[in-house]
Amino acid sequence: MSAPERFLERLTARRAEDPSWVAARRQAGAARFEALGFPTRRDEEWKYTDVRRIAEGDFALATDPGYDASRFEAQRLDLDAHRLVLVDGVFSAELSTLGQLPAGVSVEPLSQALTRNHEAVGGALGRLAGVDFSPFTALNTAFAEEGAIIRLAPGTVVDKPIYVALLSRAGGQPVMSHPRILIEAGGRSEATVIEHYAGEPEAANFTNVVTEVLLDRGAIVNHYKLQEASLGDLHVASIHVDQGRDSRFNSFNLSLGGALVRNDLVTDLNAEGAEAAYNGLFFVQGRQHVDNHTLVNHNAPRTFSNENYKGVLDDRAHGVFNGKVFVKKDAQQIEAYQNNANLLLSDRAEIDTKPELVIYADDVKCSHGATTGQLDEEAVYALRARGIDEAMARALLTLAFAGEVMEQVKLSAIAERVERAVAGRLPERFNLSDLVETAEAVQEP
Amino acid sequence: MASEEMEQLVRREYKQGFVTDIESDTVPPGLDESVIAFISQKKEEPQWMLEWRLEAYRRWLEMTPPSWAHLEYPPIDYQAISYYSAPKKPEDRPQSLDEVDPKLLETYEKLGIPLHERAALAGVAVDAVFDSVSVTTTFKEKLHEAGVIFCSISEAIREYPELVRQYLGTVVPQSDNYFAALNSAVFTDGSFVYVPEGVTCPMELSTYFRINAANTGQFERTLIVCDKKAQVSYLEGCTAPQRDENQLHAAVVELVALEDAYIKYSTVQNWYPGDEDGKGGIYNFVTKRGDCRGDRSRISWTQVETGSAITWKYPSCLLRGKESIGEFYSVAVTNGRQQADTGTKMIHIGENTRSTIVAKGIAAGRSDQAYRGLVKIGPRAKGARNYTQCDSLLIGDQCGAHTFPYQEIGNSSATVEHEATTSKIADDQLFYCRARGIDEEDAVSMIVNGFCKDVFQELPMEFAVEAEALLNVTLEGSVG
Numbered sequence: 001m002s003a004p005e006r007f008l009e010r011l012t013a014r015r016a017e018d019p020s021w022v023a024a025r026r027q028a029g030a031a032r033f034e035a036l037g038f039p040t041r042r043d044e045e046w047k048y049t050d051v052r053r054i055a056e057g058d059f060a061l062a063t064d065p066g067y068d069a070s071r072f073e074a075q076r077l078d079l080d081a082h083r084l085v086l087v088d089g090v091f092s093a094e095l096s097t098l099g100q101l102p103a104g105v106s107v108e109p110l111s112q113a114l115t116r117n118h119e120a121v122g123g124a125l126g127r128l129a130g131v132d133f134s135p136f137t138a139l140n141t142a143f144a145e146e147g148a149i150i151r152l153a154p155g156t157v158v159d160k161p162i163y164v165a166l167l168s169r170a171g172g173q174p175v176m177s178h179p180r181i182l183i184e185a186g187g188r189s190e191a192t193v194i195e196h197y198a199g200e201p202e203a204a205n206f207t208n209v210v211t212e213v214l215l216d217r218g219a220i221v222n223h224y225k226l227q228e229a230s231l232g233d234l235h236v237a238s239i240h241v242d243q244g245r246d247s248r249f250n251s252f253n254l255s256l257g258g259a260l261v262r263n264d265l266v267t268d269l270n271a272e273g274a275e276a277a278y279n280g281l282f283f284v285q286g287r288q289h290v291d292n293h294t295l296v297n298h299n300a301p302r303t304f305s306n307e308n309y310k311g312v313l314d315d316r317a318h319g320v321f322n323g324k325v326f327v328k329k330d331a332q333q334i335e336a337y338q339n340n341a342n343l344l345l346s347d348r349a350e351i352d353t354k355p356e357l358v359i360y361a362d363d364v365k366c367s368h369g370a371t372t373g374q375l376d377e378e379a380v381y382a383l384r385a386r387g388i389d390e391a392m393a394r395a396l397l398t399l400a401f402a403g404e405v406m407e408q409v410k411l412s413a414i415a416e417r418v419e420r421a422v423a424g425r426l427p428e429r430f431n432l433s434d435l436v437e438t439a440e441a442v443q444e445p
Numbered sequence: 446m447a448s449e450e451m452e453q454l455v456r457r458e459y460k461q462g463f464v465t466d467i468e469s470d471t472v473p474p475g476l477d478e479s480v481i482a483f484i485s486q487k488k489e490e491p492q493w494m495l496e497w498r499l500e501a502y503r504r505w506l507e508m509t510p511p512s513w514a515h516l517e518y519p520p521i522d523y524q525a526i527s528y529y530s531a532p533k534k535p536e537d538r539p540q541s542l543d544e545v546d547p548k549l550l551e552t553y554e555k556l557g558i559p560l561h562e563r564a565a566l567a568g569v570a571v572d573a574v575f576d577s578v579s580v581t582t583t584f585k586e587k588l589h590e591a592g593v594i595f596c597s598i599s600e601a602i603r604e605y606p607e608l609v610r611q612y613l614g615t616v617v618p619q620s621d622n623y624f625a626a627l628n629s630a631v632f633t634d635g636s637f638v639y640v641p642e643g644v645t646c647p648m649e650l651s652t653y654f655r656i657n658a659a660n661t662g663q664f665e666r667t668l669i670v671c672d673k674k675a676q677v678s679y680l681e682g683c684t685a686p687q688r689d690e691n692q693l694h695a696a697v698v699e700l701v702a703l704e705d706a707y708i709k710y711s712t713v714q715n716w717y718p719g720d721e722d723g724k725g726g727i728y729n730f731v732t733k734r735g736d737c738r739g740d741r742s743r744i745s746w747t748q749v750e751t752g753s754a755i756t757w758k759y760p761s762c763l764l765r766g767k768e769s770i771g772e773f774y775s776v777a778v779t780n781g782r783q784q785a786d787t788g789t790k791m792i793h794i795g796e797n798t799r800s801t802i803v804a805k806g807i808a809a810g811r812s813d814q815a816y817r818g819l820v821k822i823g824p825r826a827k828g829a830r831n832y833t834q835c836d837s838l839l840i841g842d843q844c845g846a847h848t849f850p851y852q853e854i855g856n857s858s859a860t861v862e863h864e865a866t867t868s869k870i871a872d873d874q875l876f877y878c879r880a881r882g883i884d885e886e887d888a889v890s891m892i893v894n895g896f897c898k899d900v901f902q903e904l905p906m907e908f909a910v911e912a913e914a915l916l917n918v919t920l921e922g923s924v925g
Contacts, residue, residue, distance in 0.1 A: 048853075329842070332842070342854070344857035344859075345857060346857055347824065347856055347857050347858070348855075349855075349857060351854045352851070352852065352853045352854070353851075353852045353854075354849065354850060354851045354852065355848075355850060355863065355865070356847070357837075357846070357848040357865060357867055358845070358847045359837070359839070359845060359847060359867050360844075361839075362839035362840065362841060363869055364839075364867060364869070365867075366866065366868070367864070367866040367867070368848070368863075368864075368865050369863060369864045369865070370850070370852060370862075370863040371860075371861065372852065372859065372860070372861040373861065373862075374857050374858060374860070
C-alpha cells in the first residue's frame with residue numbers, strides 16, 4: 001500500500017455520515033492527494049525539506065479532547081481573549097471561552113458549521129486554498145473536520161484577540177490532525193487572530209493546518225502564528241489570504257517549536273490600496289527543521305508589501321526561507337520590499353534562502369535583500385569595551401537581532417513570551433541565566 | 446519616456462544579418478553513434494576520444510532536457526540538426542590568411558572585424574572559428590615563444606593529447622547536464638589554451654565565433670588551463686547572420702586555475718535574437734564553469750549578453766583552493782521576444798574563499814529575463830565571503846524581470862549578502878538630464894550606461910568600447 005493510500009484509509013474508516021456537499025469535497029481532496037502523493041525533494045517547492053518522516057509515519061485520528069487543565073493554564077498565552085481550543089484536532093468546549101462574543105462577531109468550531117450544512121461556510125471554505133495548491137492542502141481538504149470559523153460583520157472592531165489554541169498530546173500512537181481555519185473579515189472590520197501551537201513535551205504528532213483569510217474593503221486583520229509545539233511534532237501549515245481594496249493584513253509568524261515545520265504564506269493583493277506586512281522570526285536548535293515559504297501576489301496597481309524574516313540557527317538545525325514577490329502585468333506603482341537575515345550560531349547549522357522577484361510591470365519599486373552571517377565582532381568588541389563579558393555580549397546581540405522583528409509585535413503577551421523564550425534558548429555558552437533571571441524578576445508583579 | 450520612443454527601441458533591427466554562401470562539408474541531419482564516429486574520424490582523433498564521446502552520447506540518451514528555467518520554447522528535434530559542417534574539405538584547408546576563402550574574410554569585414562589588421566593593431570591573437578572548423582590562427586609564433594599553447598581543441602587533441610586528456614571533462618563532466626552531455630558527444634571545435642607555470646600570457650586571447658551554414662548546431666568546446674602563477678585574459682565575442690530557423694548552440698567552456706593562477710574570461714554575445722515575433726533566433730544553451738583548483742587562484746567571468754532568442758547560461762566557479770576568488774560580472778539586455786535565464790553559481794569549498802556577483806539586467810519590449818544564481822557555502826569553507834548585487838531595469842510595460850537567487854549556507858563563519866532591486870528609469874532622472882540640455886535618447890543612454898558601469902569597467906578595454914557601442918545600438922531610434 002502506498003503512503004497516500006495508507007493515509008486515506010483512515011478517512012474511509014472515519015467518515016460515514018457527512019452531508020453530501022461535505023462528502024463531495026472530501027472526495028475531491030482525497031482524489032487529488034492520491035494523484036499527487038507526498039512531495040519529494042525533487043519538487044522545487046520542497047527542494048530543501050524532506051517530508052518522509054510524515055509520509056512514513058502511521059498516524060491515528062484522535063477522538064477525545066482531554067487535556068490536563070493545569071498544564072494548559074501554564075501554557076496558554078496570558079491575555080484576555082475569545083478562545084477556541086483544539087486538542088489533537090478535537091474541539092474542547094471545556095477549555096474554550098466563546099461565551100462573550102460581541103455583536104457582529106462569530107467564532108465557532110468547524111464541526112458545528114459543517115453539521116449545520118452552513119451555506120456560507122460551504123461557499124467561502126476552500127475558495128482560497130484549493131486542492132491543487134499542494135498535496136497537503138488536498139490532504140487537509142479530505143480530512144478537515146474541525147477548526148475555527150471566524151466571521152466579522154462589516155464595521156465590527158473586535159474588542160479582544162481571537163485566540164485559537166491547538167494542542168498536541170503525548171502517549172500512545174501518534175495522531176494526525178487537519179484543522180481548518182477560516183477568517184472572513186467584512187468591510188472595515190478589524191480583528192487580531194492568534195494561532196498558537198503548543199502541547200505536551202513528548203508529543204510526536206502530525207498537524208496539517210490550512211488557514212484562509214478573506215479581507216473585504218478596508219478590513220484589517222492582525223494574524224499571529226506562534227509555533228511552540230514539542231520538539232517531536234511535525235507541522236505543515238498553509239495560510240491563504242485574499243485582500244480587497246485598502247485592506248491590511250499583518251502577519252506575524254513566530255516559529256520556535258516542532259521537529260519539522262513548514263509554513264506557506266500566500267497573499268493575493270487583489271485591489272488598489274491593499275497592503276500586506278509579513279514579519280517572521282524563527283529560532284531553531286538541535287535537529288529542528290523549519291521551512292518558510294512566502295508569496296505575495298501583487299495583482300492590482302498601487303498595492304504594497306513589506307516582508308522581514310529573521311532566523312537564528314544553532315546546533316544542527318536547518319532553516320529554509322523562500323520568499324517570492326510576484327507583480328502581475330499592468331499592476332503599476334507597486335512597492336514591494338523583502339528582507340531575510342539569518343544568524344548562524346553553529347558550524348553545523350544550515351540555512352537555504354531564496355528571495356525571488358517575478359515582475360511583469362515596469363513602474364515598480366521592488367527590492368529584496370538576504371544576508372547570512374555571524375554576530376558582528378566589532379559590536380561584540382564595543383560591548384566588551386564597556387565591561388560586558390563576551391558571552392553576555394553575544395547573547396545581547398542575538399536578542400537585539402531578533403528584536404527587530406519582535407518590536408513590530410503589538411501584543412505584549414506574545415512579545416514578552418517570545419523574547420523570554422529566545423533568551424531562555426540561547427546556548428549555555430552565552431551564559432545568559434543571570435539575564436533571564438533578572439528579566440523574570442522584572443516581569444513579576 | 447514617451448511610449449512610441451520605446452516602441453522604436455523595441456523594433457530595432459538586427460544590424461548584422463547576412464548569410465555567407467560557402468561550400469559546406471555537412472553530414473545529413475540526425476544523430477547516432479555513426480555520426481559521432483564520423484566526427485571523430487574527420488577530426489583524426491585518437492580512440493580514447495571517440496570512446497569518451499560515445500560514453501557522453503549514451504549518458505545523453507538517458508537524460509531529459511531541463512525544464513526548470515523561466516523559458517518557453519518548443520521542443521527541439523535533435524534528429525533535425527546536422528552535427529558536422531566544415532567550410533572547406535579538410536585536405537585543402539587554408540594554411541594562411543591569404544588562402545582563406547575571400548567570402549569568409551568579407552564576412553568578417555561586414556562584422557567590422559578586419560581580422561589581420563585588428564589582430565595586429567590590438568595585439569590580439571585570433572582563433573577564428575567559422576562554423577565548426579578552425580580556419581586560421583594568428584600570432585601563434587609569439588605565443589609559442591612564451592610557451593603558451595593556443596589552438597583549436599581538435600588540434601590540441603592531436604598535438605597535446607596528454608594535456609587534453611588530463612583536464613577535459615574534469616570541470617564539466619560528460620553527464621553534467623543535458624546540453625553538456627550533447628556537447629561532449631558531438632563537439633566539433635573550440636579553443637584550447639594552456640599557460641605554463643609562471644607565465645603571464647603576453648597578449649589577450651580572442652576567438653570570434655560565427656554560426657553560418659543553415660541547420661547546423663554549433664557545439665564548441667573550450668578548455669583553458671592556467672598552471673601555477675600563470676595569468677591569461679580570454680575574450681570571446683560572437684555575431685551571427687539572420688536566419689529563419691532556430692539554431693541550437695550548446696557550448697561548453699571549462700577553466701582550470703591552479704595555484705595562484707588568474708583567468709579572466711570575457712564575453713560579448715550578440716547573436717541573432719529572432720524577428721519581432723521571436724522567430725528564428727539562436728538558442729544559446731551554454732555550460733561555463735571555472736575550477737579554482739589551486740590555493741589563491743582566481744577566475745573572473747564578465748559577460749555582456751545582448752543577442753540570442755533564448756539564453757540559458759550560468760558561468761560558475763568552483764572555489765576549491767584556499768583563499769581562491771570567483772567573480773561574475775554580467776549585463777544582459779533583452780528586447781523583442783528574447784528570453785534570458787542567466788546567472789551564476791559560486792560553490793565555496795575551500796577556506797576563506799571569496800566571491801562577488803554583480804548582475805545587471807535590462808529588459809525591454811516583450812522580453813523576459815531572469816537572474817538565477819546559487820551561492821553555496823560548504824561546511825569546510827570557513828570564513829567564506831560572498832557579495833551579490835543584482836539589479837533589473839525595465840523599459841516598457843510588456844517585459845518581465847525576475848530574480849531567483851539560491852543561497853545554501855552551511856558554515857557559521859561565512860558571510861553572504863544578497864541585494865536586488867527592480868525599477869524603471871526614473872522620471873526625475875530623465876528630467877534632470879533634459880533640464881541640462883541633454884536630449885532624451887542621450888539621457889536614456891547615459892542612464893543605462895551608468896546602470897551597467899560596474900560591469901563594463903571589468904571588461905578589457907576593446908570590449909568595453911564594443912559593449913557600450915552595442916548598448917547604444919540597442920537604444921538607437923529612441924530619439925524623440
